[in-house]
Amino acid sequence: MNDLTQSAFAKPRVVGQRTPRIDGEYKLTGRAGYTGELLAEGMRYGYPVPATIANGVLESLELDDALAMPGVVDILHHGHFESLHRSPNSMAHGDMVSEVRLPFEDERIYYHGQYVALVVAETFEQARAAAQRVVARYREDDGAVVGLLHTDTQGELQESAGTSRGDPEAAFGGAEVKIDSTYQIAAESHLQMEMHATLAEWRDDGKRLVVHESTQGVFFQRNAMARIFGIAQENLEVISHYIGSGFGNKLFMWPHAVATAVAARMVGRPVKVVLPRQQDMTGGGNRPASRQRVRLGADRSGKLTSVIHDSTTETSWVHQYVDACGSATPSFYACDNVSTSQRVLEVNHGTPCPMRAPGEVSGIFALETAMDELAVELGMDPVALRQKNNAEQDPASGLPWSSKHLDECLTSAARRFGWDKRDPAIGSMRDGDEIIGYGMASCTWSAGRQPCEARVELRADGSLFAACGTQDIGTGTYTIVAQAVAELTGTDLSRIEVKLGETSLPAGPLSGGSMATATVLPAVAAAVRDALDAIKEVAVGSGGAFEGSDADSLSAEAGGLTDGKRRVSFAEILETSKLSSVNGKGSAAPGDERSEYSFRSFGAHFVEIRIDPEISRVRVARVVSTIDIGRAINPPTARNQVEGGIVMGLGMGLLEKLDYDPRDARLINANVADYIVPTHADAPEIDVELLDYPDFKHNEFGGRGVGEIGLTGVAPAIANAIYHATGKRYRDLPITIEALLASS
Amino acid sequence: MRTFAYSRADSVEHAAHQTTPTAAFVAGGTTLLDLVKLDVMRPSELVDINTLPLKNVEWLDDGRLQIGALVTNTDLAHHPEVKQHYPVLSQALLAGASTQLRNMATTAGNVMQRTRCPYYRDPAAACNRREPGSGCDARHGLNRLNAVLGGSDACVAVHPSDMCVAMAAIGATLTLSGPQGEREVAFQDFHRLPGDTPHIEHDLADGELITAITLDPPLAPAGSYYLKLRDRASYEFALASTAAQLSLDGEMIGEARVALGGVGTKPWRCPEAEAALVGQPAEMATFERAADIALGGATPLEHNAFKIPLARQSIIRALREATRLARQGGKQEGLA
């Protein structure tokens, strides 16, 4: 095992420093090519035809009018489509997909928006116009399952997703103080800026498939496509250079990508499909609705004696997706008796998928609201209650934390927020027409890490090149890779080129689970070291710049090597030895430390809400957060992740909800005007502090990942603040105007 | 989207004659192009009226303010005469849509904007307004956004405009120009109640063009307030809104105007509520009574019952604020 505490990054110069995005200029000037913008020679455009019912059978398609329209090349549908294989859908084998059912596989309609055809035409407008002319006739069946929150049906128990320690039922039965509450959260849309998009092209007489996709996982898509099309991975390339965010719905491939690749083969030309927003929302993933029951038992001092967390979430009829709400619960608080269970119910919706902090963000809403209820029941300060039950080690695994500073998060955020000015009496804080409410919640997200490979090149022109088959989904991965290279070589950032998002590059991880940073940087560092070894060999070799020296006596400094007396630039060393470049390869993976420590980030959000009860208006005025993510590699982009998470949490708490027609499960607000997310005017004053305790047990850079934690805990802090203002406990999200009115 | 012919109107007179029954005028295009792309509106021809000289805002000799049909929502909201004499109109405009949309949207286009009922906007759904006789999915579907005032069995779609609510409160006249010549229509008669014919939305004949909207003389001295209640702070249509204007006679209300948005099938003027305000003390009890009267005829659907208490709240608060402003001598400040 590496001795990670002797990190090369104990006192970094570039890592951990505010670094402007190296791709910022490309994005600002429009030179960053997003999938939807790419053009290929002779390309055709596809436009899917979505089912207008959510449950039934496609009886017939009338295509004549559409086929006769200008520019239309072909229309794919059930019966006019290639016969393919399903992906094994394995996480371990890296071929997981978002929906295992292949497009047009059968004539059944399982959800509104399911593709019934794909029109291919010479222009986008022609394809869309013809798609609207396709007439689909359906037999609509009764009994559509409108959604988990529209039924009392239990759903199927997922044995593998539950956990238990101690005797939670008995402990709950005998507890001095009990909370037993049920929480419901509506289904949400990812609403990522850039819609799903695919550009597929068959090359070399149809032997090789090249796919551009807006994806969080080029390798997963390649592996899945190789299985589906029955071709060798070597003959498949997936490329994703720029991504307008994903929030989880671009982790695993969706059917539109398969349909696009088939279309490209059938028409013998490259084909591009960009989903319109409506279809992105009906068939491109969602956070499933959840119903959770949380039971807390405690003694009078506030010590938890039992935590029982039972959850049910939705999946579709065509894919099994489990949104594990209880997965953070066993590690959250010190308590001897804890159990979680998980059920899943099939509904007539497009398939749900991970959405930023999947499962846990819903689970933490339930748990952290229940904790507030317990604090009220006990007459205890909610911060003190959390401190009282702080888990000094991971109670789920029994292992010590690699690094945990929740207590400092709580106290620091409380101080900056002014928690001591909170009068706990309900509705006691007023300002004109408004009642002010203060609420808080803790937040958490696990710190994972995956195996990864990387390649680095030192070039004779003085530039450095680093490559890894991971993606930058907009979070700043390009920049942190360059920072790592700059740190280890002393090269100026402007001389470092980073390439990501291609399966031709060394295998990199999904951009998901807040794992990319901790996964990719150690591999890049290993590749840099390998390249430095190579250039040292060159330098000390015959005719080299340091001919005859001991390679070990050389070290990297300011973009070159030095023996302590003399520094020669990498470029000069290569020139001297008549080489164009040297290469370094590196790989890194989690090791034994995973069985010695538990890895998880923690933090706390404090929220001020203002409610004007006479006009039923709630606004979030202020959020103060402190989060411990180890070291932030690039503090502004890290903080930006938390700020974005807070705004997203505001949407979850007060606004966002996919609306399904109660009669037939059609999604009726699949557009950005009717699916309400926070606007700038809704965004509160946000003050985010990131503690700086590098976690060298996790990796040599000390960073734990930051993409998801900021979202967790926001919605319960809002609900708890509303309770403080109104005395009304809201257990269903979003907390709508009608809910406020109903209880006023 | 379907193919259509495109032409540019060269004069008001010709505009009317240039069109066929399936043609549509296009102004800012913010309603029209959206609905054409959704395949909801299917014009055979677009007649672009943007070059017509209908962009003036000017006082008429009789003390009324005339607004050209093509004045943008942005220009109108920031027009000094509007801000000074009809602040409720400026407030309502600025509470609507987004800056980008308001920069394109025109006065006549705003009056003519279509409902946001999701079933109207989805060609696969049943909607009598879009397709007469097809039924109304909103009645028994999800109807959170639908109307509690002025609905019929055939249609419960809300007229979504904010601007029109202020105009309904102010009082206005539309000038229409068509093949038959020019005519005037009172603002409150222009939008139709759905009844059995929800597809007939306006009092506008084929080929007729709105050339101007003329506001009634301002109430003076008065306070006015536009309050728009909605889920988020911006860029959302009203769930309930109120345009209130009143003048004070000591502690008593002199004149009063109340109109509602977000709840009615047309911009909803409330004459009975106004009558209940006039001559009464300007205090909460009076406002509450007026609000109850305004909503006396409201009928909820399954998911929109909350709009009735919400509209009540918006009326009371808007009247309270209008009174406060009237006491300050009509000086206006921040927006709702």
Ligand SMILES: Cc1cc2nc3c(=O)[nH]c(=O)nc-3n(C[C@H](O)[C@H](O)[C@H](O)COP(=O)(O)OP(=O)(O)OC[C@H]3O[C@@H](n4cnc5c(N)ncnc54)[C@H](O)[C@@H]3O)c2cc1C
């Ligand atoms: C996302 C979104 C959010 C919005 N939010 C709001 C909101 O919060 N509040 C609000 O009030 N509005 C809102 N709007 C609506 C917006 O105000 C209208 O779309 C706009 O006012 C229409 O004006 P236009 O000039 O673009 O009309 P166009 O789209 O050009 O035309 C609309 C209709 O009017 C007809 N027309 C145009 N000019 C004339 C004329 N001179 N004579 C006769 N007929 C004519 C056209 O033929 C067409 O039928 C929103 C719109 C969008 C897209």
